[in-house]
Structures are given as structure tokens and as C-alpha cells.
Amino acid sequence: MFPSFASLFLVLAIFGSHCHQAPGKSATTRNYEVGSVYTYDYVLGLELNEPPAVSAKDSNGAGGTSGQVKPPSTVGYKVLTTVQVRPVWQNEPGGAILEITLSRPQLQIKSRKAPHPDGFRDHTSQLDSASLHPLYVYWKDGIIQKTYSVTNDDISFVNIKKGIANLLQIPTGTTSGTVDENTPMGQCKVTYESCDTRHVTKHLTGNCEQLAAAQKFPSSTHSSRVLGADVQSNITVRTILTREAVVVEESEATERHTVRTTAKQEVGATINTSQSFKLTGTTSSSDNIVTASSAEAAIKEIAKISGLQMTTDSLVSQYEKFPQCEGPNCKNYDTLIKSLDYESISTNKMASAFIQIVTKFRDASADEIEKILNANKKNLPALLDACAAAGTPSAHKAAMKVLDFEDDDFISNPERYLLGLSLSPTPAPEAIPDLFNLIKKKMKSSKLQETLVLSIAALVNTLRTNNRRTGSPALDKLIDVEVEDYIVKSLEDCTESSCQQMYLRALKNLKSKATLPKLFEIIQSSDPKTGVVAMKAVHAFPDPLIAVTFRPTLLKVVQQLGKKYDSSARTLALDILLRNKPTREEVLQILHLLKNHDSQHAEVTTFMWNRVQEFMETNSELAKFVNDIITEEGLQTYHHLAPKGLSTAFSRTFTSGPSGNTSFSNAIEMSSKILKRSSFDVYIKSSDDSLHLLSLGIFAGGLSSFASSNNEVAVDEESEDATAGMELTLMGVQLRPIVFFTGKGELMSLVWSGAGSERTSAIKGNVLLQDEKQVIPLYCGLVTDINIQGGLSFELAGQVQISLWYRTANSLVENKAALVLQSTIRVDTSFVKSRVDYTVAAEASLHFTSDINFSDGVLMCLKLTQPEFNIRQNIHKTERIPGSKHRLRKAKYKTTPVPGITYALNKKNSQLCGVMYKDEL
Structure with a gap:
């Protein structure tokens, strides 16, 4: 019977209570002797689960639980094998080349058919017939300096052997204090504790520096920590050395990694591994012992004797890419694209399909994506969203081939793609030169030209924030210098206020500290309206930049x-x-x-x-x-x-929990009893960061005469033309403003035609709200692949009805959105694959209505309502063995109803609503 994780933790706890960080005297030599073969029994255990519940008192992701809760069921396996450690070269003081060989590896899986419920039992796998090549390590003064694996050896086996070699590491000379040590996880801070010369304990808490090979691991994260993920790690290794040869007699290692999304900390997984390494005997052998002058020469001689080609590497595990989705449940393009139809916008169905297509596009060629775009013109807008979110050169190249930026009568698809690029957390730098060339060509459509300028500014800001270097000096210069210089010079060359305001909005998206003096100069010297646009740009800058x-x-x-x-x-x-x-x-x-x-x-x-x-x-x-x-x-x-006035500003909380809270702020600025400016802002806040998710602004001017006597016209509006419009900022990216009308002529035309009385979609799309990719090499040698994606499908629509006869105006702004958050934590090998999928999905809407009656004075009633909706959470823990019918799947489902609510805005608004609808109360 092999020890359980709980018993291992208990042993470590008891052992640790007798040890301390005191200087420990160790043997001056710690060597495996040439001519001897050291045989060990080795057991590697892995279990995956959802993260433990987080209480309100423990919201930092460390993994606390509230109350006595039955531990959830896990998936996992064990690998049992005999390990032979044989020195084949030892021609320098304290140095040796060790040959590590596995024999008779056996896979055990969790099964209810085991002797104990949810225990382990043997199962056939590719381990049974695998080619078992040795791993050679250069071992110097108790530290692994280099590894030498057989070229084209199975990466999973190489990583397991590196995990075994890692257990042989205990530096000579001292066994206490903190040192930098190379491990399969990278270069880590390792704290040693010793009770005596034979008993040594190591402690690690992750945060290992990614060196050399580890730098090749794919990774991406959102620039805002709120939309990122947090990994908490704890590793403990207990080692006992032999009395005679002072080599490893027994080593027990446990590690625990807890992965949580920052914004919703119950989403993620825990990875528990254990290693048991016990010396069972020592024999003699003089086979293939080499006597070269150096370690490098010795490896060449070993390769010559064995006839095998060797690959030199560090102790860091290698990354092996496996398909994101395998098996009959994986949906093909045709099935997914059917969920992208117009009617599915802002539904879970579209958000989920969008995420899956983005994943497929990231592995597809430009030609493959282009064929899909051309074959699905009906659903092209949503596919363009996926191209933008994919963030690969191939996806961008395909999108640019199907888009026509010269057709000024049909700009919706180019604008849709540019919107997606602007909001992508990991955009392709290769998009910058293409957009820059289009900007300098000057588009026929002034609206498309502005969208291009705003988009390239947002892209440059994202790439700068992510510190994304391209490897191309010309492209890096374009991102670092040229785009910003172009926007500033264009602003200076403007002769009309509308031109100035366009480039000021671009500076708002760029958020470059170097442009702040220019913005303050314009605030103090320009006309009032242009000054407002410049101040909005400054308002969008991160607080640390405001000197x-x-x-x-x-x-x-x-x-x-x-x-x-x-x-x-x-x-x-x-x-x-x-x-x-x-x-x-x-x-x-x-x-x-x-x-x-x-x-x-x-x-x-x-x-x-x-x-x-x-x-x-x-x-x-x-x-x-x-x-x-x-x-x-x-x-x-x-x-x-x-x-003394009707203007107001207030904040309210949408949701609150251990992970943080979501809140909104509503500001309404009136002028002569008519709306001048309103803003509705949504924030996501965690314990140490916040994200301005949405800002919806309505602006109006020159309308005071409709509701006021001549002597009440606001000072600001004395010479202002009638105008109204809407501004939308998503995740800090200003979009092109939508102007409803300019001048009283256009206003009256809209009123008489009733053009706004039908529900009209102002903007819609699909974006990756979260896009987290991490590869975590484990201490045991296995590799964890973390993919967390949040797909947001949204639509902003509205309608307005104006009656000149009754002197009333009624408007509705409707925000509809579906969010699907998918977290996939995988620990895959060539012989067994385990994963935890955690999905959270919700469809919600928010209605903002305003009713105005100016038949006898001005009465205004504002209402913000959230209809009821459900939050669905699904957890799937699966394990399968390639080449076998075995597939273990454990599922858990939960639905949480969220009741509808009408938010109390403020006392003044409640009083006005009461007066306005007194006959209905």
C-alpha cells in the first residue's frame, strides 16, 4: 500500500517539528561510486481537483475552506517503476555522470474497483511497451549541472527521469539556509533545513525564474491583474541519506499548486503530486564505464558506445504540446459556426463557440482561415471577432485579405475587425504596419479613418503594456516611437476642432505619459468642447502617470x-x-x-x-x-x-464576494433642466487591482431652449448648436463616438420620422475578456498546461420616443451580454491525460430608462433595472489513457439564480419618479 497524500503531509509535519534552520555539518564528499548500481523503488502520484472553497476571510487564493466540507472527488494516477542509478564516469573530485534507467514501469489509475473506494489499480498503457532509454546527468558536488537525454526519446519519459534526478540533489558543504537551485520548475529559491547530517528537508513556494528552455514555454496574460490568474505553490521534500556512502536512501516529496482566476477565485484547479524514492539494494557492475578526461568527453564516448545520439539540456522539464481538445466531443468548424448567427449575439451559445473557434484559429494557417471566412459570409462579423482575438499573424493576414477598406459605403466589417483588435488582450504586433499604412493612405470614409486611428493607438498601448518585443527593430520602432509621433504631429497640424478631437481620442487610447504636457496645453488653450475631449483623455490615464x-x-x-x-x-x-x-x-x-x-x-x-x-x-x-x-x-x-440642481453622481455595488466586487458609478450632469452629460461606468475590483470594464456616455448640448425660458438658457449653451450622441469605452479603449444629430434641423427630422423609435443596435461583438496561458513545470518533472479564457458576447442597443404634442421623451438603453469563463488545467503525458475543466456561464442584461416630461416645467425619472438571470457552473474532471477505451469522467453542476433588481439611484430621482407617476402608485 502506497502512502496517501494526507499521510505524507502528516509525516512531513511531524518531521518538520523537530528540525530547524540551524547550520548543519554534512559530509565533505557525497558520491555514488563507480562500479556500483543503486536500485530504488519509485512511485509518482498525481491528483487533480477543483480549488478548495474560499471563505470571506481568505480571499487571497491561498486555499482556505469554510466549515467541514467533504473533500471533492479527484482524478489522478500513479506511476510505479524500479529506478537504477549507476555512475558511469567519475574522473574529477566531487563530479560524476550518473545513468538513470527505468525498468518495468506500471500505470495505476483511480478506480472504484480498487481494494479501497477511489483507490488505485493497475491498468495497461503505453508504458508497458515503451522504449526505456537512460537519462545521463552531470552531478557535481551534489548538484545536477546538465542532463543528457537520448535524442527523440519520449518527452514525457525524459521529464519523469528529470524529476527523479532532481531528488538526488543535495549540495555538499551545507544543508541549511536558502540557495538558488536548478529544478524541473526552473531556478528556484530552495530553503534547506537539517536535523543532523542524514536528515534534510527542502521547502519551495514556487516563483521560480524561467531560464533557458523554460523561456520557450508559451504564455500570455491580461495586462490587468483582475483578469489574470494566480498560482500558489508549496513543495516539501524530505530526504534521508545512508550512513555509509552518504547517498540518498529515501526521499519523499509532496507538492501542491492551486490555480485560481483572480476575478472569480472558485474557478481553477489544484494539482497535487507525490514522489516516493526508496533505496532497495546495491549491486556491482563494470559495464560501459568510461574514463574520459571531462564530462563532455565522457558523454561523447557513451554516445559512441551505445550508438545513441545525445541532446544536452538543463534540468528544467520540456514542454510537450498536446491538442487542446481530443475525442468525439470536440466540435468541428461547421458545428461551431452555426452558433455564430446574428440571432445568437449575447448568448452563452455564441460566447462558447467564439472561444472554441479562437482556439482553433490559433493553430490554423492563413490559407485555412481565409477559406473559412470566404465560405461563411453570413457569419463573417463574428468570425472576424475570432480572427482579432486569436492574435496570430496568420489570423490577421487572413482577415486583411477578405476585408475591403476602400468601400466607403460598407465599413461595418472593417470596423468590426478593428474593434476586435483594439480589445484583444494579446494582439498580433504584425497588425501595426498594416493599419499604419492604411491610416497614411487616408480612407474615403472619415468614420473608418477615425476607427483606424483609435485602433492603432489602442494596439500600441496594449503591446507596450505587455512589454511585447517582436524581434524586428523596425516593428519595435514603429510601436515605441513612430505611431505616437504621427498622432501628435497630426494633432498639431489640425485646423478644425473635429480633427483635433479625433486625435485627442487617439491619445486617450495611447495613454503615453509623454503626451500629458500636450494634453494640458490643449485644455488651457483650445475651445471649450475640444478642452473637454482633452480632459477626457487625461481622465483615462492611470493615476500613477498623473504627476x-x-x-x-x-x-x-x-x-x-x-x-x-x-x-x-x-x-x-x-x-x-x-x-x-x-x-x-x-x-x-x-x-x-x-x-x-x-x-x-x-x-x-x-x-x-x-x-x-x-x-x-x-x-x-x-x-x-x-x-x-x-x-x-x-x-x-x-x-x-x-x-440646488438636478445633477447627481453616485456608486452602487452589483456583486460582492471573497474574490472582489463589481460596482457601477452613474453620473448625470444637467444643464437648464436638460441632460448635458451622463456616464455609466462599470468596475471590476480585486484585493489589489481594478479594471474599468465599461463606460457608456451620453452627451447633449444646445437643447436648453426646448425646456427653458429664454432667461434660463445655460451660460455654456448660449451659442451652441443642438447636438447629441453616445460614447462607449470598453476596457479602457475609446470607440468612435456615435452622433445622433447635429443641428436642430437634423433633430426635427429624427423626431418627425420616428427613426429612433424602433430598437436599434448601436454596437455588438465578441471579445476575449480573459486570455490566460501558463505552462507550469512541476517539481516532479510533469508539466501543467493552464488555459483560462473568458468569452464575452455583447450588444448595446437603444431606442427613443419623442412626442412634441405631449412634450415627453422616453428612452431605453439596453446592455445585453453573455459571459462564458472556461478554465482548463491539464497534466498530459504520452501515456495518460488528466484535466479539470471549470466553466461558468451567464446571460444578463441591464436596462437604463429615462422618462422626461417638459409640458409644465421639467420632470425626469431614471430607472436602472437588471432582470433575473442564472449563473451556471460546470466542473468536469476527466482522465483517459491513449490507445485504451478507459475514460474516467466526474462531473458536478450548479445553477445559481440571481433575482431581478431595480437599483435605488438617489433620493432626488425617487422623489421626481414619485411625482411623475403619482397616478400609477
Whole structure:
């Protein structure tokens, strides 16, 4: 009977209680003797499971459980074999070449038919007939310096033998303290503890540096930690040395890796492995002993004697790529593409199919993808989303071949592809030169030209943030310098405000610190509307980039000193100050401004005061400053604190849990009782990071005359044309604004035609919200492949109905989205494959309605509702043996209903809704 994981942990716990980090004297020589063969019994065990439950007190991913919960069922296997360690060269002090050979390996799998439930029993596999080549290691002073494997040997077997060789590592001279040590995981910090000269314990916690071969491992992650994954590792190795020869007599190793997605920490897996390595006997043999002058010469002689070609490598495990999906359950292109039809947008069916097609496209050639695109014109938009998300040169090349950027009458497909590129967490750098050439050609469509400019700025920012180097000096220069220089120069050459605003939006997507002085220059020198666009760009920059030197300018904009600023620029400047830890003096000046408000500026001061209160909820220092100043200045009166306008700003929580929370912020700035600007922002927050997921903005101007008497027209709108539109920012990427109308003529045409009264889709698409790829070589030599992808299928639609007869306006903005989060953790070998698939899926929508009645004054009622929906979680743990019918599959399903809710916005809105619908209550 082989020891269970629990018993191994118990042994280690008892053993560790008697050991300490004290200097331990070890033998000056620790060698396997030439002419001797050391035989060991070796057992490698692996078990995969979902991660343990996370309690509210333990949300950092370390793996706590709440209450006494029955441990979930696992999948796993054991490999049993006899290992022979034979020195074949020993011609330098402390150095030797060891030959490690496996014999009679046997696979055992978990089975209810075993002597104990869910125990292990023997099963046939390719291990039974495998060619068992030796692994040679250059062992110097107890450390493995190099490995030499037979060229074309099975990679899985080579990795297992490296895991065995790793157990032979104990440096001579000292057995206590922390050292850098090469292991199958990479170069790791290893802490040694010793009780005496025979008993040694190693501790590792992962975070190994990826060197040489490990750098070839494929990897990708989102620039925001919120959409990434966290791996917690713990490895303990207990070794007993023999009394006579001071070689390894027994070694027991356990390792545990817990993988969790940051945003939803119950998604992921745990990987548990154990190694048992016990000396069973020593015999004599003088076969194939070499006497070369050096280790390299010895290996050449061994290769000559054996007739085998050798490959030199480090101790780090090799990566072996296996198909992501194997077996009859894998869907082909035809089946998946059927789920991409127009009616399936924002459904789990489309989000899931999108993820699977992205995975297929990443392994496909450009010609193969191009044929698929040309053969499926009906579903081409969603396939273009997949090309953009794939992030490979082949997918980009195929997309560019089927797209026509010259047809100014049909720009929806090019814009759809550019949207996908902008939002891709791992875009292909090869897209930059193609987009740059198109920009310099100047598209016939001004809308497409702007989308190109915004997209290339977003791409450059993503590549810079990911520190993605291409290996091409010309392409790196384009990313690092040329695109930014082009955008800045184009901005300087603009002669019209619309041109300036386009390149300012591009700088918002670029987020380059070097452009901040230019943005502040434009804020202070341009017309008010262009200044607002520039301030929006600054508002989008990460807080660490906003230098202290810019704070006085921001405060001047808030106070409107030096020149007249648009009220939206002032409120945005206030936001930047409030989120960047304002000083007491800055807070004092802001409050002095707000207490001196008059009726003409009631809306902007009401908005600012609401914003201050909103930030006070999450910033205790700001709250203290404000409360102290209010008391000292005698401002705690209704005259000073009561809102004088309809503008408002507030935050609410969507969801909250151990992993973090999702919240929204809603800001509504009014002007003469008519909406001037509103923004709806959604944030995902974890314990140490946050992501601005969505910002939906509505802007309007020049409409005060529709609801106000002549003497009530806002100062900001005295000479402004009637206009309205929508701006959308997804994951920090500004999209091209959608303008509903410009001028009263277009407005009246829309009203009389009723063009907006039908539900109209403004934007839709599919993006990879999460795209995490990690390869973790394990201490035992096996390799874990981590793939976490979050597919988001979304649609933003709306409609508006205006009655000039009844003087009412009713609008609906509808956000529909489906999110499928798929986590696949695999530990595959050529002879057995084990994996844990964790899927979370949900379809949700959010409705924002506004009803306005301006027949007798202005009454406005805003409603934000979330219809009920379900969150489905599926866990599949599978194991199969290639060449065998064996396939073990364990499943768990869970559905969590989320009730519908209408959010309480604020007291003023509730009062207005009550007045507006008093007859219905």
C-alpha cells in the first residue's frame, strides 16, 4: 500500500517539528561510486481537483475552506517503476555522470474497483511497451549541472527521469539556509533545513525564474491583474541519506499548486503530486564505464558506445504540446459556426463557440482561415471577432485579405475587425504596419479613418503594456516611437476642432505619459468642447502617470481660473484630483468653491458636491478632511449643503464576494433642466487591482431652449448648436463616438420620422475578456498546461420616443451580454491525460430608462433595472489513457439564480419618479 497524500503531509509535519534552520555539518564528499548500481523503488502520484472553497476571510487564493466540507472527488494516477542509478564516469573530485534507467514501469489509475473506494489499480498503457532509454546527468558536488537525454526519446519519459534526478540533489558543504537551485520548475529559491547530517528537508513556494528552455514555454496574460490568474505553490521534500556512502536512501516529496482566476477565485484547479524514492539494494557492475578526461568527453564516448545520439539540456522539464481538445466531443468548424448567427449575439451559445473557434484559429494557417471566412459570409462579423482575438499573424493576414477598406459605403466589417483588435488582450504586433499604412493612405470614409486611428493607438498601448518585443527593430520602432509621433504631429497640424478631437481620442487610447504636457496645453488653450475631449483623455490615464506638477492646473480648471472652461471639463478635473489623494488645502479650496455657488452654476456645483460625497465613501482620509473643514468653516447648514440642481453622481455595488466586487458609478450632469452629460461606468475590483470594464456616455448640448425660458438658457449653451450622441469605452479603449444629430434641423427630422423609435443596435461583438496561458513545470518533472479564457458576447442597443404634442421623451438603453469563463488545467503525458475543466456561464442584461416630461416645467425619472438571470457552473474532471477505451469522467453542476433588481439611484430621482407617476402608485 502506497502512502496517501494526507499521510505524507502528516509525516512531513511531524518531521518538520523537530528540525530547524540551524547550520548543519554534512559530509565533505557525497558520491555514488563507480562500479556500483543503486536500485530504488519509485512511485509518482498525481491528483487533480477543483480549488478548495474560499471563505470571506481568505480571499487571497491561498486555499482556505469554510466549515467541514467533504473533500471533492479527484482524478489522478500513479506511476510505479524500479529506478537504477549507476555512475558511469567519475574522473574529477566531487563530479560524476550518473545513468538513470527505468525498468518495468506500471500505470495505476483511480478506480472504484480498487481494494479501497477511489483507490488505485493497475491498468495497461503505453508504458508497458515503451522504449526505456537512460537519462545521463552531470552531478557535481551534489548538484545536477546538465542532463543528457537520448535524442527523440519520449518527452514525457525524459521529464519523469528529470524529476527523479532532481531528488538526488543535495549540495555538499551545507544543508541549511536558502540557495538558488536548478529544478524541473526552473531556478528556484530552495530553503534547506537539517536535523543532523542524514536528515534534510527542502521547502519551495514556487516563483521560480524561467531560464533557458523554460523561456520557450508559451504564455500570455491580461495586462490587468483582475483578469489574470494566480498560482500558489508549496513543495516539501524530505530526504534521508545512508550512513555509509552518504547517498540518498529515501526521499519523499509532496507538492501542491492551486490555480485560481483572480476575478472569480472558485474557478481553477489544484494539482497535487507525490514522489516516493526508496533505496532497495546495491549491486556491482563494470559495464560501459568510461574514463574520459571531462564530462563532455565522457558523454561523447557513451554516445559512441551505445550508438545513441545525445541532446544536452538543463534540468528544467520540456514542454510537450498536446491538442487542446481530443475525442468525439470536440466540435468541428461547421458545428461551431452555426452558433455564430446574428440571432445568437449575447448568448452563452455564441460566447462558447467564439472561444472554441479562437482556439482553433490559433493553430490554423492563413490559407485555412481565409477559406473559412470566404465560405461563411453570413457569419463573417463574428468570425472576424475570432480572427482579432486569436492574435496570430496568420489570423490577421487572413482577415486583411477578405476585408475591403476602400468601400466607403460598407465599413461595418472593417470596423468590426478593428474593434476586435483594439480589445484583444494579446494582439498580433504584425497588425501595426498594416493599419499604419492604411491610416497614411487616408480612407474615403472619415468614420473608418477615425476607427483606424483609435485602433492603432489602442494596439500600441496594449503591446507596450505587455512589454511585447517582436524581434524586428523596425516593428519595435514603429510601436515605441513612430505611431505616437504621427498622432501628435497630426494633432498639431489640425485646423478644425473635429480633427483635433479625433486625435485627442487617439491619445486617450495611447495613454503615453509623454503626451500629458500636450494634453494640458490643449485644455488651457483650445475651445471649450475640444478642452473637454482633452480632459477626457487625461481622465483615462492611470493615476500613477498623473504627476504632482499637473495638480495646480487641474485645480485651476475646477475653480475656472484664468479662462472659462466647459462644466464637463471642470467636473472631470475634479474627478482626477479626488482619486489622487487630494491634500487638505486642495479640499479646502474645492469646498470654498462649492459653498459660493449661485443659481446660474447650481447644476455644476451640485454635481461636484455629489462627486465629493461619492469619493468620501471609499476614502477615509478625504472624508476626514471634508468633515473637519465643514465644521471649521460652519458649513453644516441646509443653505450650504442642500443640492440646488438636478445633477447627481453616485456608486452602487452589483456583486460582492471573497474574490472582489463589481460596482457601477452613474453620473448625470444637467444643464437648464436638460441632460448635458451622463456616464455609466462599470468596475471590476480585486484585493489589489481594478479594471474599468465599461463606460457608456451620453452627451447633449444646445437643447436648453426646448425646456427653458429664454432667461434660463445655460451660460455654456448660449451659442451652441443642438447636438447629441453616445460614447462607449470598453476596457479602457475609446470607440468612435456615435452622433445622433447635429443641428436642430437634423433633430426635427429624427423626431418627425420616428427613426429612433424602433430598437436599434448601436454596437455588438465578441471579445476575449480573459486570455490566460501558463505552462507550469512541476517539481516532479510533469508539466501543467493552464488555459483560462473568458468569452464575452455583447450588444448595446437603444431606442427613443419623442412626442412634441405631449412634450415627453422616453428612452431605453439596453446592455445585453453573455459571459462564458472556461478554465482548463491539464497534466498530459504520452501515456495518460488528466484535466479539470471549470466553466461558468451567464446571460444578463441591464436596462437604463429615462422618462422626461417638459409640458409644465421639467420632470425626469431614471430607472436602472437588471432582470433575473442564472449563473451556471460546470466542473468536469476527466482522465483517459491513449490507445485504451478507459475514460474516467466526474462531473458536478450548479445553477445559481440571481433575482431581478431595480437599483435605488438617489433620493432626488425617487422623489421626481414619485411625482411623475403619482397616478400609477
